[in-house]
Amino acid sequence: IGNSIQDHHLNFTPRIELASNIKETLGSSLHSMIDISDGLVQDASHLSSDLCSIQIDKKLIPLRAGASIKNALSDGEDYELLFTSSIKPEIENVTVIGKVVEKQKTKVVDNEFKPIEIPGWIHS
Numbered sequence: 001i002g003n004s005i006q007d008h009h010l011n012f013t014p015r016i017e018l019a020s021n022i023k024e025t026l027g028s029s030l031h032s033m034i035d036i037s038d039g040l041v042q043d044a045s046h047l048s049s050d051l052c053s054i055q056i057d058k059k060l061i062p063l064r065a066g067a068s069i070k071n072a073l074s075d076g077e078d079y080e081l082l083f084t085s086s087i088k089p090e091i092e093n094v095t096v097i098g099k100v101v102e103k104q105k106t107k108v109v110d111n112e113f114k115p116i117e118i119p120g121w122i123h124s
Contacts, residue, residue: 001040002067002075009077018093019081026085031100033083039074039120040082041108044098047084048107054084055109056098056116074118 015035023030032047040061044054061072084100106115 001036001061001064001078001080002069002071002073003064004075004077004079006064006066008064009079012079014079015081022081022083022089022091022094025091026087026089029085029087031084031086033081036076036078036080036082038076039118040078041073041116041118042076042120043082045107047082047100049103051103052100053102053104053107053109054098055101055111055113057111060095060097062095070118073116074120076120 019033022033034043034046036043040056044056048054056073058069058073061069063069063072064078067075088096101109101113104113104115106117108116110116
C-alpha cells in the first residue's frame with residue numbers, strides 16, 4: 001500500500017478474481033468490501049458506522065517499495081481491497097491489518113485508540 005504514484009496507479013490488475021474468492025470463501029461472514037482508491041484511512045472510514053470504528057495496526061500494513069506509513073495511510077489509487085468480516089480470513093494474498101471496534105470519537109483509530117485523521121482524496 002502507498003506510493004502508487006510510482007507507476008502502480010497506471011499498471012495494476014483489478015482485484016476482481018480476489019474479490020470473488022473472498023466473497024466465496026467468507027460467504028455470510030463477509031460484511032463489507034471497498035477498493036482503496038482515495039487513501040486507506042479515507043476508504044476505511046466508509047466502512048465505519050454509527051456503532052463501530054475501524055482500528056488499523058500500522059505495523060501490519062504491507063508497504064509498496066518506497067512507501068512510508070504516511071503514504072500508505074493517505075495516498076490514493078492503490079486499488080487494493082479492504083474488507084471486514086466476522087472471521088479471520090485464511091486466504092492467499094490477504095493480510096489482516098486491523099479490526100472493527102466499538103464506536104470511538106473518530107471513524108478510524110490506531111492500536112491505542114488514537115484517531116487517525118490523515119486525509120485522503122475527498123471528492124467535491
